[in-house]
Amino acid sequence: MLDSVIFYFFAGIAVISAALMVTRRNAIHSAVFLITTLLATAGIFLQLRAEFLFISQIILYVGGIMVLFIFVIMLVRLDVPLPQIRSRTQKWIALLVALAVGLEAGFVIWQARKADGQGLLIPNAAPASQLRPNTEELARSLFESYLLPFEIASVLLLVAMVGAVVMAKKRTDA
Amino acid sequence: MSPMLHSILAFVQTWWVELLCAVLIIVVVPLIAGYIVLVERKVMADMQARLGPMRVGPHGLLQPIADALKLLIKEDLIPDNADQFIFWVAPVLSMTAALTSMGAVAFGPWFQVARDINIGLLFVVGVSALGPFGIVLGGWASNNHYSIIGALRSTAQLISYETTAGFALVSGFLLAGTLNVRAIVETQRTDQAWYIFLAPVGFFTYLIASIAETNRAPFDLPEAESELVAGYMTEYSGFRWSLYFLAEYANMIVVASVGTTLFLGGWLRPFPNVRWLAWLDAAPALLLAVVGVYCVFRAGKQPARVQSLFMWAVALGCFVIAAIFALAAPFRHLPLQFMHDGLYGAFWFLLKVSAYIYIFMWLRFTLPRFRFDQLMRLGWHILIPLALVNVVNVGIALALSSEFGVNRWLAMLVTTGVTLAAAMLLLRWNDKYSAAASAALLADSSIVEDSHAG
Numbered sequence: 001m002l003d004s005v006i007f008y009f010f011a012g013i014a015v016i017s018a019a020l021m022v023t024r025r026n027a028i029h030s031a032v033f034l035i036t037t038l039l040a041t042a043g044i045f046l047q048l049r050a051e052f053l054f055i056s057q058i059i060l061y062v063g064g065i066m067v068l069f070i071f072v073i074m075l076v077r078l079d080v081p082l083p084q085i086r087s088r089t090q091k092w093i094a095l096l097v098a099l100a101v102g103l104e105a106g107f108v109i110w111q112a113r114k115a116d117g118q119g120l121l122i123p124n125a126a127p128a129s130q131l132r133p134n135t136e137e138l139a140r141s142l143f144e145s146y147l148l149p150f151e152i153a154s155v156l157l158l159v160a161m162v163g164a165v166v167m168a169k170k171r172t173d174a
Numbered sequence: 175m176s177p178m179l180h181s182i183l184a185f186v187q188t189w190w191v192e193l194l195c196a197v198l199i200i201v202v203v204p205l206i207a208g209y210i211v212l213v214e215r216k217v218m219a220d221m222q223a224r225l226g227p228m229r230v231g232p233h234g235l236l237q238p239i240a241d242a243l244k245l246l247i248k249e250d251l252i253p254d255n256a257d258q259f260i261f262w263v264a265p266v267l268s269m270t271a272a273l274t275s276m277g278a279v280a281f282g283p284w285f286q287v288a289r290d291i292n293i294g295l296l297f298v299v300g301v302s303a304l305g306p307f308g309i310v311l312g313g314w315a316s317n318n319h320y321s322i323i324g325a326l327r328s329t330a331q332l333i334s335y336e337t338t339a340g341f342a343l344v345s346g347f348l349l350a351g352t353l354n355v356r357a358i359v360e361t362q363r364t365d366q367a368w369y370i371f372l373a374p375v376g377f378f379t380y381l382i383a384s385i386a387e388t389n390r391a392p393f394d395l396p397e398a399e400s401e402l403v404a405g406y407m408t409e410y411s412g413f414r415w416s417l418y419f420l421a422e423y424a425n426m427i428v429v430a431s432v433g434t435t436l437f438l439g440g441w442l443r444p445f446p447n448v449r450w451l452a453w454l455d456a457a458p459a460l461l462l463a464v465v466g467v468y469c470v471f472r473a474g475k476q477p478a479r480v481q482s483l484f485m486w487a488v489a490l491g492c493f494v495i496a497a498i499f500a501l502a503a504p505f506r507h508l509p510l511q512f513m514h515d516g517l518y519g520a521f522w523f524l525l526k527v528s529a530y531i532y533i534f535m536w537l538r539f540t541l542p543r544f545r546f547d548q549l550m551r552l553g554w555h556i557l558i559p560l561a562l563v564n565v566v567n568v569g570i571a572l573a574l575s576s577e578f579g580v581n582r583w584l585a586m587l588v589t590t591g592v593t594l595a596a597a598m599l600l601l602r603w604n605d606k607y608s609a610a611a612s613a614a615l616l617a618d619s620s621i622v623e624d625s626h627a628g
Contacts (some may be wrong), residue, residue, distance in 0.1 A: 002181045028314060032260065035307065051293045055300045061302035063336075070310055072327050074322065133292045136352060 006047055014040035028074045031066065038062050052134045187496035195287045200275050207423035208238030210531065217535045232472070232481045237489070248412035253317065256409065258317035265410065265417035268308025272424035275302035282353045282441045282519030284287065294355040295432060299343065302428045305421060306332045309389075312418070324405025327546065328396035330385055334553035339383035343562035345376035345568045346436040359440035363450055366447050368439040373588050375564045375593045378439040379557055381533065384429035386553070389420060391538040413429040423570075430530035431523075438526045441519030458521040459499040464490030556597075556603050563596045 014037050021033035046052040142150050157173050182188070186193065212227065212234060219226030227234030277287040280299040291297060306328060313325025329557045349369050350358040362368055370377040386393040389486055397405030407418050434440060443454050469489035476482035499521070568587035575582040 002185055005178075026257075028311070032311065036603070053518040055293045055296050059296075059303065064333075067310070067329055067333060070307075070314075071326070072315055074310075074326065091404070096471065123309065134293055135617055166277060 003047070007044065010040045010043040010047070013037075014044070023108070028070065030068050033074060034069075035062055035066050050134060052138050180448060182276050185406045187419050191284075192287050192289065194557050195285055196277065199287070200273060201275065203273060203424055204242075204420050205238075206427070207420050208242055209421075210423050210426070212238050212243070214538075216242045216454050217532070227479045228518060232485045232488075236486070242416070245416040246413060250407075250412040250414065253409050255316040257317065260311050261409075262348045264312030264315060265414045265421070266308075267311065268305050268421035269417045269424070271301055271304040271308065272421045272428060274301075276424070276431075277301075278355060278360065279428065280435065280440065281431075281523050282516045283356070283359075284516040285493050285520060286355065289356075290354070292354060294353040295343070295347075295358065296353050297437060298355075298428060298432055299340070302425060303332075303336060304483060305425055308418070308421065310412065316406075316409035317399075317411050320402045320404075320408045321406050324396045324408070325400050330407060331389070331395065331549065331553075333387065334550060335386035335557070336381045337386060338379055338553065338557040338561045341558070341565050342380035342383060342435060343432070344559075345373045346380075346564050348565070348568050348572060349373060350436070355435055358435060359442060359583065363442055363446050368437060368442075370437040372582075373437070373564070373568050373590075375560065375597075376435070376568065378435055379561045379564065380437065381530075383535060384433060386535075386549070388425045389428055390422075390426070390534055392541040392543050393544065393549060395549060425474075426534060427527065428526045428533055433530055434523060434526040438530070440526075441523040443518065443522050455518065458518060459496045460464045462492045462496035462499065466496065507596065551604065551608065555607070556600050557601055560593070560597050564593050567593045577626075 015042065016074065017033040017036035020032045021037060024030045038057060042054045042057040043061070045057060215237075216226040216234070227237040230236045230240045252258060275298045278291060278294060279288040288297065291560040308327045309328045313328070316322070329361035346358075346369050347353060349365075349372055350361050352358060352361065367370075389396050395405075396402075397407065402408070407415055410418060439446075447455075466489045469485050469492060473482045473489065476485055499517060502517050561612040568586075571582075571585040571589040574580040
């Protein structure tokens with residue numbers, strides 16, 4: 001009972017603020033509602049006992065990426081929308097993508113309805129006492145099962161970082 | 175709605191301890207923040223050979239309450255051209271983040287809201303990192319140049335120093351081998367050492383980064399009054415302003431608690447395993463009794479009758495709390511052990527947090543403010559490389575002691591030496607670099623001429 005109340009609370013906040021994010025004209029308001037959406041999704045992760053996912057969502061997306069978003073929005077004046085951004089074709093492409101995503105979500109819900117023993121929309125979490133510590137599980141899979149892909153991804157990020165520094169440096173040296 | 179009511183009742187029945195802790199945090203932290211302000215003014219006065227607030231109550235003890243009342247009554251202004259919604263939300267956001275992050279801090283072995291979350295300290299760090307949104311959004315919503323420059327400065331500063339703080343925490347997490355707050359403190363008991371002694375460089379980089387993160391002097395550029403009026407809170411007044419103020423002090427408590435938990439042994443008394451130092455357990459009761467005696471001694475010398483009465487009340491309070499400590503002492507190995515552990519744990523934890531915050535004040539009143547480029551250079555050229563080297567060296571020391579059987583203290587000593595040598599090299603290199611950079615800046619006139627010519 002309480003579980004579903006908490007789930008619908010977070011899910012409702014996520015959906016409503018996502019809708020508000022798309023419809024706001026002011027870029028900063030959109031960013032604030034995007035933050036709200038991300039936080040509400042993090043709340044759902046926490047309810048599923050995925051603690052590490054919850055905190056990495058908050059630290060990376062909300063604390064890191066969104067701060068940079070707002071930084072950029074404040075530096076670049078976005079209150080005057082450029083005409084070429086608001087092209088006519090964009091509307092139709094957006095509609096198509098939204099339709100595809102909606103169909104996919106509907107299909108998943110329909111499939112979940114057919115599987116027996118599952119709740120309709122409410123995720124059934126195992127009791128917390130039966131779960132193994134989240135952080136250790138993640139570390140084990142990263143450093144044992146998926147060591148090579150993990151290292152490749154980190155090297156890729158490092159290369160991107162060095163590249164960004166070099167590009168920024170070139171401009172100041174000239 | 176009776177099943178709903180029923181489940182709420184069941185919820186309260188299972189979680190009443192946690193709910194009580196949460197309510198206590200929300201109620202007490204603003205009060206403590208007010209008294210930290212009083213202590214700060216007193217410390218500043220002491221360092222400048224003055225008395226500080228003396229009028230409201232004996233030795234200004236009621237000053238925070240008077241200030242709070244004044245702030246509540248003040249007119250609450252919202253500028254016409256401000257973004258109303260965000261102007262309203264921003265200070266609330268700052269305060270909420272600071273208070274929420276306190277949920278996972280263990281103020282004693284029993285006083286913690288989120289008891290068994292596996293991510294522990296990471297929760298505290300992550301959620302308190304949401305506080306800057308309040309500053310940035312508030313600065314933007316004010317629609318004022320000073321505010322927005324303060325907000326931009328604070329964002330840049332936070333992004334830079336959060337990296338350092340994160341790496342410094344990683345060196346502590348490596349030693350503890352867990353993120354769980356209670357487990358971190360317990361491993362410091364079994365390791366028989368606070369991690370400040372095993373990873374001193376980690377502690378000091380965290381200390382510097384935490385000062386920068388809470389926007390305190392000498393890193394208080396977002397609110398530098400000689401340049402930006404009051405920075406991001408220029409347009410705020412009355413109760414909203416006090417919310418920002420409270421959030422700043424609550425954040426100080428949060429970073430101090432994180433540092434205390436990870437590096438200063440949390441709620442453990444100094445040397446918890448040394449038998450002949452057990453008399454330290456009597457320290458809380460003795461200390462309070464001494465304060466009480468001092469208050470009795472001073473009560474007769476107060477200028478007004480009300481003030482001497484208040485002094486008597488303070489003395490009585492001290493004696494009562496000392497008596498509670500003394501009465502709880504015999505329960506150390508009895509079924510009521512939690513009372514003893516909770517009281518004494520909270521005492522030592524709060525003592526360490528106060529010492530940490532005292533360092534903040536000390537630095538604030540003795541060091542001049544940084545220039546912004548100095549701040550950035552310190553962060554990116556010195557602290558981040560140093561913290562990185564420290565993480566690698568702590569890892570090497572751990573591997574040496576666990577895989578090759580080298581004495582742990584020896585390994586730590588050698589690797590700390592290597593880290594400090596790296597710090598020296600960094601400083602020298604940075605001096606050279608900054609000399610070259612300022613020489614380039616001086617020769618910059620040619621660039622300006624070139625751009626005009628081009």
